[in-house]
Amino acid sequence: MNRYDLLSFRLFGVAKFCIFVVITYNHRAMKILHTSDWHLGHTLYNYDRTEEQLSMLRQMRTIVDEERPDLFLLSGDVYHTSRPSAAVQTMLADALMSIHEACPDMIIVVTAGNHDSGMRHEIFRTPWRRLNVHMIGTIDRERPESHIVEIPGKGYVVALPYAYGRFISDGFLQSVLERVGEMNDGRLPVVVSAHTTVKGCDITGHDGVTEYTVGGIDYVTIDEFGCGYDYLALGHIHRQQWIHGSRGKARYCGTPLAVSFDEAYDHSVSIVTVNGDGEPPVLKTVAVDNPFPLVTLPASGAAEWERVKELLSEFPADIPAYIRLNVSVDGFLPVGAMNEALLIASGKKCKVCHINTVRRDAVSATSRMMSVSDFRMCQPVEIAGSYAADIGAVFDDDMKAMFNEALDEVKKDERND
Numbered sequence: 001m002n003r004y005d006l007l008s009f010r011l012f013g014v015a016k017f018c019i020f021v022v023i024t025y026n027h028r029a030m031k032i033l034h035t036s037d038w039h040l041g042h043t044l045y046n047y048d049r050t051e052e053q054l055s056m057l058r059q060m061r062t063i064v065d066e067e068r069p070d071l072f073l074l075s076g077d078v079y080h081t082s083r084p085s086a087a088v089q090t091m092l093a094d095a096l097m098s099i100h101e102a103c104p105d106m107i108i109v110v111t112a113g114n115h116d117s118g119m120r121h122e123i124f125r126t127p128w129r130r131l132n133v134h135m136i137g138t139i140d141r142e143r144p145e146s147h148i149v150e151i152p153g154k155g156y157v158v159a160l161p162y163a164y165g166r167f168i169s170d171g172f173l174q175s176v177l178e179r180v181g182e183m184n185d186g187r188l189p190v191v192v193s194a195h196t197t198v199k200g201c202d203i204t205g206h207d208g209v210t211e212y213t214v215g216g217i218d219y220v221t222i223d224e225f226g227c228g229y230d231y232l233a234l235g236h237i238h239r240q241q242w243i244h245g246s247r248g249k250a251r252y253c254g255t256p257l258a259v260s261f262d263e264a265y266d267h268s269v270s271i272v273t274v275n276g277d278g279e280p281p282v283l284k285t286v287a288v289d290n291p292f293p294l295v296t297l298p299a300s301g302a303a304e305w306e307r308v309k310e311l312l313s314e315f316p317a318d319i320p321a322y323i324r325l326n327v328s329v330d331g332f333l334p335v336g337a338m339n340e341a342l343l344i345a346s347g348k349k350c351k352v353c354h355i356n357t358v359r360r361d362a363v364s365a366t367s368r369m370m371s372v373s374d375f376r377m378c379q380p381v382e383i384a385g386s387y388a389a390d391i392g393a394v395f396d397d398d399m400k401a402m403f404n405e406a407l408d409e410v411k412k413d414e415r416n417d
């Protein structure tokens with residue numbers, strides 16, 4: 001055997017090994033389409049959004065067609081209200097049927113969120129089951145196994161709907177995970193789906209935020225989810241993100257369709273490949289387009305009423321969009337401002353939803369009076385300074401230095417995650 005023969009022989013061996021690795025890798029891996037927070041039936045300032053919601057649902061089917069996942073996971077807030085109209089319920093049923101038909105072997109798991117009624121969510125649980133669709137709406141402490149869905153040959157899902165009470169930290173989740181551990185002879189990937197607020201997440205765009213809750217749900221720390229899972233699929237927070245401190249294992253996929261103007265970020269579904277055995281999941285996001293984008297004028301901050309009217313009249317007539325106007329005022333908005341705005345927009349495809357007034361004298365006085373977009377433009381030290389002024393505390397140069405030092409430490413920790 002000459003040198004070249006030997007080289008090609010070795011290369012052949014390496015290639016064979018690579019093919020073997022790829023085949024075993026693909027065999028073990030579970031491919032998930034992770035989505036949440038569809039909020040079907042949501043209306044924006046009384047404008048009906050059926051057309052956008054149908055567009056989003058059609059895109060879901062297309063993505064399933066192209067990606068062929070093993071599991072389609074919808075982690076809560078299917079509907080916007082606990083009593084959706086008959087038309088909205090039909091929209092969901094048709095969409096799930098279409099998604100099922102696109103990939104009949106795929107397992108579909110749909111859990112209820114805090115916006116859904118857990119009991120109503122389970123009404124058609126039995127017939128859906130015949131179509132590989134698992135509707136899980138309530139916590140069943142008597143039958144923990146009812147929260148386990150097996151993905152044949154691929155892995156397991158522990159599906160937890162939103163529920164009052166501390167079932168994540170009180171040992172219930174851990175007992176379900178232990179049961180999965182007993183069933184899981186082949187050491188296949190294990191996925192947990194939950195609808196809750198995890199400490200440290202980015203809550204941009206959410207209302208109803210307090211020190212302990214977001215949208216009425218208490219913070220849970222990532223450690224409270226325990227161990228025994230390879231991927232934690234989260235719903236509730238609308239911005240897609242990995243959770244710091246989860247070692248790349250826990251993720252909010254975010255809403256595919258913006259629910260408010262403050263959710264001015266990309267909306268997508270997460271395609272997650274989970275290999276198990278301690279390997280971090282591999283992520284690809286697929287964008288979901290909205291034919292009616294939510295637009296704020298001006299794009300950041302606020303402008304005077306005359307300038308805002310100019311921006312609105314310059315807005316292209318042929319772009320269908322929802323418009324929010326951010327107007328800075330000294331006193332009050334001129335009487336009839338909304339009618340003026342509607343007049344400027346008449347003949348255009350856009351819909352004026354709301355005029356947000358930002359009082360110029362209030363901007364520097366207190367952070368509570370700021371618009372969300374203004375707040376986002378601020379440095380943390382400025383926010384701390386205005387908070388200190390608010391409560392009458394001293395915030396001198398020493399305090400600023402200490403604050404920045406603490407901030408650097410936090411940033412360093414985040415980078416190390």
Ligand SMILES: [Mn+2]
Binds near residue numbers: 037039236237
């Ligand atoms: Mn939601």
